[in-house]
Amino acid sequence: MAVVLEAKNLEKRFKDFVAVNKINFKVKEGEVFGFLGPNGAGKTTTMKIIQCVSPKTSGDLKVFGLDVNEHPREIKQHMGVVPQMDNLDPDFSVIENLVQYSRYFDIPIEEAKKRANDLVNYVQLNDKKESSIDKLSGGMKRRLVLARAMINNPKLLILDEPTTGLDPQARHLIWEKLKDLSSRGITVILTTHYMEEAARLCDRIVIMDNGQILVEGTPKNLIKKYVGDHIIEAENTIEIKTCLEKNNIEYEVANESVEIYSENVPHITNLILKKCTSSSVTARPATLEDVFLKLTGRKLRE
């Protein structure tokens, strides 16, 4: 498969502060590629460099085989963007927002109107076509921004936290649309704080922290590699911890509980119940969230 995007030693500094620290990644055509990472990891900064709206400090970034510094116009012509913050124009109605935006791509007006109507349908905002932007809910705005990103029939979609703040219905609708777009061969790059979203949607993900990429891979492989199949949780007490240490069982402290990554659930569970505690011990399948917390720690970010 063709490579749509390739970053080599991509770096971004704001004065002395390094926001993106020499990262390397490749996105292939038709892939859904996710960026995960705590607040301030550098996801939005990376997205903005890809969108050709923020210049890189050093390194190489090619989109569609074109250098972002030299061919921003050509790249942007075939890219759709959903920014982290909605930036719809409140002076215009829903449909006008789409038509106006299409003007910037030099789409002829008749064609623009047709696409705008199709897209309003696509994101199920038909009832709100003539509404002003102020009268839309957060979820509706997000859907409209997605529709707007599609107005130029992009080959590559960049979505920065497309579902943050949405209710489950709206989130599922966006997922459904992204899956549909991906099945039509559109390459999708997204950032998210929802691990479930990343696990469901993304073919491959990277986890970023402090401007660096910590790991890269398919959600499944990352879970397998860094956590294992299952997680056993027990209470976080001194007795349990000393008991686990005595039995050479590795554990991680997760606030109220201790977590044991394990391939052999019955064995460990029985052992803990027999030797360490009579209180509750639970086992559950490992998730991407476990990988994320393991790699980026549990401390809150500023």
Place this chain on the structure above:
Amino acid sequence: MVTFIKTWKLNFIPPFLEPVLYLLALGFGLGGFIESVDGVPYANFIAPALVSISVMNASFFECTYTSFVRMYYLKTFDAMISTPISIEEVIAGELFWGATRSTIYATIMLPVLLIFGIIKMPSSLLIIPFAFLGGLLFSCIAMCFTALSPTIDTLNYPSFLFITPMFLFSGTFFPMDVLPLVVQYTALAILPLAHVVIISRELTLGVYSISLLASLIWILAATLIFFVISIKLMKKRLII
């Protein structure tokens, strides 16, 4: 090339309303006590100044407060630069839009002044294209302030410290030659409105002098300079 057409709706509080009030109060009210200025009836004297002030306000306030809101609060420029449009084109679009507003305001005022019979035709028609140039100048100056303003409140400083004195001392309501010579020269050197008034007045009175050419050159040069600077400053602010 990207063609991009602005289709902003105009909020038409009739733009001639305020100038007409000035005209009635000053031109015909106060003007009753003033025989004439350099042989010109007072209403005829201030008519071109009122057009010039409209030209100034229409573009200056568009490219300060309105542009600031679009840039800072609505993130409109961010949305636009993620399309094939470049930041230079976005800002140039704002500047030309400001100039267009000035042209519209001047165009609407002309018939009103004509009804009062205080401007000469057809030379006054040249006010219309000239309003675009004058408007562009004020747009460019305004955009520099917008680019440098940390918050929307700091835009009040240029409004009070630049626009208000200019409104009063640019040969608008009294001829500049009553001012001390030094002040006159300073005003001519730094007040764009003074030059816009000189040209507008010669057009509406239909008498021409070499000042027209000098002022036109001043305006062209200043527009060019501030056009380049405003786009540079905006780029520096937004492309980070």
